[in-house]
Amino acid sequence: MKYFVPLDVVLTISQMMWTRDVTNILRDSRTATRSMREFESRSFQELSQLAAAVRGDLPKLVRNTFCALITINVHSRDMITDMVKKQVRELLSFDWQKQLRYYWDTDIDNISVCMSNAIHGYGYEYLGACPRLVITPLTDRCYLCLMGALQLHLGGAPAGPAGTGKTETTKDLAKALAIQCVVFNCSDSLDYRMMGGFFSGLAQSGAWCCFDEFNRINIEVLSVIAQQLITIRNAKAHKLNRFMFEGREIKLVPTCAAFITMNPGYAGRTELPDNLAALFRPISMMVPDYGLIAEVILYSEGFESSKTLAQKMVQMYKLCSEQLSQQDHYDFGMRAVKSVLVMAGSLKRQNPDKSEDVVLIRALRDSNLPKFLSHDAALFQAILSDLFPGIYIPEHDYGKVKEEIIAVQQNMHLQLVEPQIVKVIQLYETMVVRHGVMLVGPTGGGKTTILRILETTLTNLHEQGLPGDFYQPVHVYTMNPKSITMDELYGGVDKLSLEWKDGLMGLTVRQCVQDTSKDHQWIVCDGPVDALWIENMNTVLDDNKMLCLANSERIKFTPYIHMLFEVQDLAVASPATVSRCGMVYVDPDELKWMPYVKTWMDMMGKRIPDDSKVMLINLFQTYVEEGLQFASKKCSQAIPQVDISKVTSMCMLLEAVMCPKTGGVDFTCELSKLIRLINQTFVFCYLWAVGGNLTHNCWDSFDVFIRHQFDENIEAKLPCTASLWNYFIEPEGRRMDPWERIVHSFRFERGTSFFKMLVPTVDTTRFGYLLERLLSVNRPVLYTGSTGVGKSVIARDLLDNIAERSRYVPVFINFSAQTSSSRTQEMIEGKLEKRRKNVIGIPNTSPSSSVSHTHSLRLPMPKKRA
Numbered sequence: 001m002k003y004f005v006p007l008d009v010v011l012t013i014s015q016m017m018w019t020r021d022v023t024n025i026l027r028d029s030r031t032a033t034r035s036m037r038e039f040e041s042r043s044f045q046e047l048s049q050l051a052a053a054v055r056g057d058l059p060k061l062v063r064n065t066f067c068a069l070i071t072i073n074v075h076s077r078d079m080i081t082d083m084v085k086k087q088v089r090e091l092l093s094f095d096w097q098k099q100l101r102y103y104w105d106t107d108i109d110n111i112s113v114c115m116s117n118a119i120h121g122y123g124y125e126y127l128g129a130c131p132r133l134v135i136t137p138l139t140d141r142c143y144l145c146l147m148g149a150l151q152l153h154l155g156g157a158p159a160g161p162a163g164t165g166k167t168e169t170t171k172d173l174a175k176a177l178a179i180q181c182v183v184f185n186c187s188d189s190l191d192y193r194m195m196g197g198f199f200s201g202l203a204q205s206g207a208w209c210c211f212d213e214f215n216r217i218n219i220e221v222l223s224v225i226a227q228q229l230i231t232i233r234n235a236k237a238h239k240l241n242r243f244m245f246e247g248r249e250i251k252l253v254p255t256c257a258a259f260i261t262m263n264p265g266y267a268g269r270t271e272l273p274d275n276l277a278a279l280f281r282p283i284s285m286m287v288p289d290y291g292l293i294a295e296v297i298l299y300s301e302g303f304e305s306s307k308t309l310a311q312k313m314v315q316m317y318k319l320c321s322e323q324l325s326q327q328d329h330y331d332f333g334m335r336a337v338k339s340v341l342v343m344a345g346s347l348k349r350q351n352p353d354k355s356e357d358v359v360l361i362r363a364l365r366d367s368n369l370p371k372f373l374s375h376d377a378a379l380f381q382a383i384l385s386d387l388f389p390g391i392y393i394p395e396h397d398y399g400k401v402k403e404e405i406i407a408v409q410q411n412m413h414l415q416l417v418e419p420q421i422v423k424v425i426q427l428y429e430t431m432v433v434r435h436g437v438m439l440v441g442p443t444g445g446g447k448t449t450i451l452r453i454l455e456t457t458l459t460n461l462h463e464q465g466l467p468g469d470f471y472q473p474v475h476v477y478t479m480n481p482k483s484i485t486m487d488e489l490y491g492g493v494d495k496l497s498l499e500w501k502d503g504l505m506g507l508t509v510r511q512c513v514q515d516t517s518k519d520h521q522w523i524v525c526d527g528p529v530d531a532l533w534i535e536n537m538n539t540v541l542d543d544n545k546m547l548c549l550a551n552s553e554r555i556k557f558t559p560y561i562h563m564l565f566e567v568q569d570l571a572v573a574s575p576a577t578v579s580r581c582g583m584v585y586v587d588p589d590e591l592k593w594m595p596y597v598k599t600w601m602d603m604m605g606k607r608i609p610d611d612s613k614v615m616l617i618n619l620f621q622t623y624v625e626e627g628l629q630f631a632s633k634k635c636s637q638a639i640p641q642v643d644i645s646k647v648t649s650m651c652m653l654l655e656a657v658m659c660p661k662t663g664g665v666d667f668t669c670e671l672s673k674l675i676r677l678i679n680q681t682f683v684f685c686y687l688w689a690v691g692g693n694l695t696h697n698c699w700d701s702f703d704v705f706i707r708h709q710f711d712e713n714i715e716a717k718l719p720c721t722a723s724l725w726n727y728f729i730e731p732e733g734r735r736m737d738p739w740e741r742i743v744h745s746f747r748f749e750r751g752t753s754f755f756k757m758l759v760p761t762v763d764t765t766r767f768g769y770l771l772e773r774l775l776s777v778n779r780p781v782l783y784t785g786s787t788g789v790g791k792s793v794i795a796r797d798l799l800d801n802i803a804e805r806s807r808y809v810p811v812f813i814n815f816s817a818q819t820s821s822s823r824t825q826e827m828i829e830g831k832l833e834k835r836r837k838n839v840i841g842i843p844n845t846s847p848s849s850s851v852s853h854t855h856s857l858r859l860p861m862p863k864k865r866a
Contacts, residue, residue, distance in 0.1 A: 007065045007129045008178060011072055012111065012122070015102040018076050026096060032089040040084055043077040047299075055302035055352065064129040070300040075135040098144055100176060113177055118147035123179035123206075123255060133165070133172035134296040136289040142169045143176075149281035150257055153236045155229070157214075157280035159262045162576035163333035164285040166261040168543070170210045179255060180207040185539035185548040186216050189486060192224035196246045198552050199228050199258070203235075203245065206253025212539055213576075214260035215269045226276035229258060233279065263576055288334050290314045294341060298360075301345035309360050312387045313340070316364065319383050324376045328570040328578070329440045335542075335579045340367045343433050361393050367433070370426035371440075371583035374590070398425055400466055401457070408456045413602055415595035419587075420446055424453050427584050431562055432470060434582030436541035438529070438565040441586035444593075444644030447566045450586065451476075451524065458520065472560070474520040477508045480527035481534075483821045490536055491549055500551045509547050512561050521561045529565055530572040537563070541580035593628075593647040594620070600651040607659045609667050612678060616654070619682045623709050624650070627690050630705050635691075635698040638784040649779065650689030656773035657681055657729055672715075677729075679716040680736050684729045688770060693784075699725055726762070728769060739766050758797050764790065768798045775808075775851060782857075792855050799853055809842050809850040819860040828852065 025035040047070065054066045079099055088095045097116050105112045111122035133139060142165075146156040158166035167183060174181030184198070195217075202209050217225070228246070235243035235252050242251050260280055263269065272280075291314045298306035314337075321332045344363035351359060361384060369377055405424050409416055427450055430437050439447040461471040481489050484504065491503035502510070505523075512521035539546045545557035570578055597620050601613050608616070628643045658665045658681055665677055683706065691702040703723045710716045719727055719736055727736040739762045746759045758764065767783070771794070774781050783791040799810040811831045813824070831850070832840045842850045 005065075006126065007061075007068055008126055010065055010069060011132070012102065012178070014069060014072065015076075015100075016104060016111070019101045019103060022080070022096070023091065026089065026091045026093075029089040033084070033087060036080060036084050036088070040077070040080045043073070043080055047073055047077060051299060051302060051304070054300065061129045064131065067300040068129070068132040071132045071134055071296055074296050074299065098140070100143060100147075115144060115147040118151040120147065120150060120177055121255070123177055125178045125180045127175055127178070127180075130175060132175065133168055134293045136292050138285060138288055139165070139169055139172070142283050142285060143173055145281055145283045146170065146173055146259070152281075153233050155258045155260065155280040156283060157260045157262065157277075158283045158285050159264055160285035161333075162263060162574070163331075163335045163579040164288050165334065166285050167210055167212055169285070170208075170259045170261070174208050180205070182207055182209045182554070183212060183539055183544045183546060184209060184552070184554065185212045185536060185546070186214050187490075187536045187548075187550060188216055188218050189490070189492065189550040190217050190221060191550075192221050192228070194550060194552050195221065195225050196228055199232060200245055200250055202256045202258065203232055203243075203252050204250055206255040208255075208257045208259065210259045210261065212261050213263065213269075213535060215262045215264075215272060216535060217270070219270050219273065222270070222276055223273050226273060226279065229276070229279050232256070232258075263574070290317070290334065290337055293334070294337060297338075297341045298344065301341070301348055303344075303348065303356050303360075305356055309356060313337070313360065313364065316383055316387050320368075320380060323383070324379060325373065327373065327376075328573065329371060329438065329583045329585065331575070331579045331583070333575075333579050336367070339433050339582065340364055343367055346433075355391075357388055357391050358393060361388055361391060362396065365393070366426075366429045367582075370423075370430055371585050373585060374587060401425070401428070401461070404457045404460055404464075405453060408453050408460065412453070412456075413599060414449070414453075415598050417591060417595050419590035420450065420453075423450050423584065423586055423590075424457070427451070427454055428457075428470075430582040430584055435545065435557070435559075435561065436563045436565075436581040437584060438567055438570070438581045439584050439586055440567055440570065442568055442588050442642055444642045445586040445588035446591050447586050448526070450584075451522075451564065451566070455522070469518075472518050472520050474522055475512075475515075476522045476524055477512070478524040478526055479504055479508070481505075481525050482527045482530075485820075485822075486533060488822070489533060491551065493551075503549075506547070506549055506553075506555070509555050509557070509561070513555060513558060515558075515560075518560055521558075522564055523561065524564045524566065526566040528572075529567045529570060529577070531574045531577070534565075534573065534577050538576060538580065541577070588642065588644065593624075593644045596644060596647060597651060600655075604655065604659070612667055612674070615675070615678055616682065619679070623686065624690070626709065627686060627706070631690050631694060631702065634705075635694045635702060637693050638695055639693060639782070641693050646690050646693070649692075649774075650685050652774060652777045652779040653685040653689055653770075654681065656777045656779075657685060660773075660776060675715045676717055677735075679710075679713060680718070681729050683710065683716060683718060683724065684727070684736065687724050692770075699723070725766075728766065739769075742769075758793055764794050764797075767794050771795065771798055772802060775802075792853075795853050799851060811850055811852045813852060813854045815854060815856045815859045817859050817861055 021039060022036075025039060026032055028035075050066060050070050050073065054063065054070065058066065083093075083095055086095055090096075094116075099115070101114045102122075103112050103114065104110075113120050113122055142156075142158060146169075149156045156170065158169065160166060171181050171183065182202075198209065201207075231243070231245055232252075235245075236254050236256075239254070240252055242249055262272075291310050294310035294313050295306045298309055303309060317332045317337065324330065340360075340363050343366060344360050347354075347359045347363055348356070364384065365381075368380060372380055402421065402425065405421055406416060409421075414420075423446070427437065427439070431454075439450065441447060455474040455476060458471055459473045461468070462473055486492070487501075487503060489503045489505050491501055491506045493499070494501050508523055512523065515521060537547070539548055540557065540563060545561075547555040547557070549555070565581070597617070601608070601617065604613070624647065628646060631637070631646075632643075658678075665674075665681065667674060669677075687702070687706060691699070691706075694702055700723065703725060706724060707718060710718055718724065722738065726738055726740075728739055728742075730737045743762060743765045744760045748757075771781050771783075783795060785791055796812070799808065802808060809831075811828070813827050815824075829840060831842075833843050835841050
């Protein structure tokens with residue numbers, strides 16, 4: 001076979017020859033059975049030759065041609081085997097008529113593609129070296145329904161769960177008929193004008209369109225769409241060359257067709273009106289044949305024992321779905337299987353001498369381990385050992401990549417924690433096979449840090465000239481989709497000018513697409529994921545890699561664009577989203593909080609002497625973990641807070657108390673006094689950082705718990721007369737003093753408004769003291785409490801008093817039920833001035849920094865979730 005022959009030509013001629021050979025055999029019913037057996041034997045030999053060829057070193061386009069040819073020929077062979085088993089001897093037998101058959105029609109001097117009673121002309125649309133779909137009984141049944149629908153000038157409506165092949169089967173039939181198929185992801189922002197423009201283009205071009213998630217369109221729009229489709233169908237039925245559509249005359253190319261796919265029962269879906277449903281033939285697609293698909297893909301990738309390996313792989317996914325815990329981000333569907341097969345094929349080409357079992361095990365492990373929780377990972381390894389007994393897989397040596405990751409961590413002043421290094425490598429491996437990846441895990445687990453490490457690592461490896469297509473510079477674009485409206489995110493029509501205005505996602509993707517280099521473009525969505533906004537990206541995250549906007553524009557992603565999501569959980573994401581993305585679970589329990597403490601100690605430098613650092617580390621290791629467990633399990637928190645957040649606040653408070661810009665702990669004092677002061681300072685910061693978020697009725701129990709913890713610590717010498725909540729640290733006095741000592745006496749000033757009077761108390765003093773200390777180290781502070789307890793009064797009074805001496809510009813923002821993200825942005829920008837393009841800051845005549853006080857944070861209405 002000539003290597004330069006286009007794939008479309010190869011497949012079409014191959015199918016025509018197969019149809020011709022089978023037709024010639026079935027014309028003679030007396031010798032049909034014997035001839036069919038001989039033809040079956042010949043098909044096996046030809047496939048073996050193709051499989052042997054694909055194991056060699058081939059150019060990419062040639063390999064794609066061979067893989068597609070094997071995929072189609074395997075189905076052809078299986079159909080011959082099936083007809084031999086059923087003893088098919090006649091041309092009119094349904095077992096032969098139901099096949100997709102290619103004939104050269106001498107009457108019209110063209111190719112005709114037949115299936116049952118349906119006949120369709122060959123489209124001659126050049127599609128390139130595209131992979132072909134593995135044809136299973138479900139695929140055959142779908143083809144049969146779609147071809148029958150086309151014969152009646154109707155559309156097809158495959159429906160079923162995510163990952164069953166609805167869209168891909170429609171696209172593959174279009175490839176088989178050599179017709180352009182445009183995939184468009186529908187959303188609730190589409191209106192009948194935009195859809196009318198789409199249908200007008202289809203009618204004039206003769207192309208197909210597959211409307212993904214069609215039932216997400218609003219019911220009012222669907223009713224109008226039905227009338228538009230009826231107009232086109234009537235024109236096709238009457239075989240018109242031109243017809244009136246939406247008030248203007250347009251030409252009609254009769255090969256045009258519309259198909260829809262639906263996920264019934266998912267969030268944000270609507271029922272189709274009866275007049276619209278009648279225009280589409282429904283096709284149920286529930287469970288794909290995992291075993292056959294895995295076998296054929298492995299065979300096309302050059303695996304000799306593809307049947308055995310496919311059976312083991314399917315069994316493993318079955319056991320995982322039954323025995324592992326149920327998590328929102330777990331998916332064991334067809335897309336997960338496909339990603340393993342893609343990785344296995346790549347590893348097979350890289351390691352042609354390795355055992356096929358070893359290659360598949362590594363692909364299974366590298367594709368699945370990143371998403372598992374720790375206890376599920378151990379069970380997964382056990383299942384893998386049971387299915388592949390006696391096979392030892394050594395850990396893969398990542399060599400220079402791992403060395404660079406460690407070097408980057410050191411340059412970023414991070415602690416070298418093995419689980420974090422492993423997660424960076426897992427993210428790297430996942431991004432090689434998936435262009436959409438989700439980092440899932442609670443706040444504080446290190447998701448953003450992992451991204452930053454990998455970003456810098458890839459850039460450095462490129463600069464060092466290390467060979468590898470994935471080692472390229474990285475450009476990152478970060479956004480929070482839930483902080484803005486859908487029109488601001490994806491674009492919309494201006495209500496006044498009726499002009500289309502791009503959204504943030506459209507602008508970002510357009511900028512990435514225009515970059516013609518091989519640099520990585522990472523679009524990072526940092527925020528909650530739910531079906532309301534991420535369903536618009538279904539065609540982005542699957543193999544189409546296409547962003548579909550509501551103005552009918554489709555933006556094709558380049559191979560170098562990756563969609564990354566940092567999310568806490570996927571509780572409100574649909575299975576359609578989960579199945580489309582690679583998952584990397586980042587468990588905070590693997591990282592814990594001690595690396596942060598050590599990094600903070602390193603950042604303090606000489607401000608805290610080394611021997612005092614050792615003392616503080618010992619105190620952290622001895623007391624904090626037990627206190628965190630007590631606070632989370634035995635006490636109630638005003639606001640849910642992760643452990644790393646409490647430890648961060650504790651470190652910031654220690655810095656503010658021990659090392660302020662003026663005063664602080666005298667580390668040169670007598671050792672016994674220094675030890676006592678460090679212990680008492682630690683207790684004070686520990687109390688407020690870990691216990692400051694507890695409800696008031698838990699204060700006494702937490703006070704008793706800390707005293708019990710420090711019973712054996714004779715250096716602390718905690719006061720016994722009152723609760724620890726009533727004491728603060730006086731570094732200059734080197735002891736814990738009661739708050740009453742610094743409570744100012746009230747002075748009435750004539751002319752002061754009644755509502756601006758503040759009578760100092762212990763509460764106002766201690767909360768003001770903590771606020772001032774934390775602001776001094778740039779730590780954001782959240783006051784929580786019932787209405788009318790003085791939160792805003794304390795904050796306003798402190799900001800007014802310290803503004804001048806601390807060189808702060810206080811900015812006061814009041815939230816209401818109608819406050820939006822755009823309004824908040826306007827309020828903040830109103831207090832600032834423009835310095836240069838895309839840069840704003842506080843006025844030059846003002847002090848050096850600004851402090852924003854937001855009142856009534858809970859009042860704005862939460863964004864709707866799916």
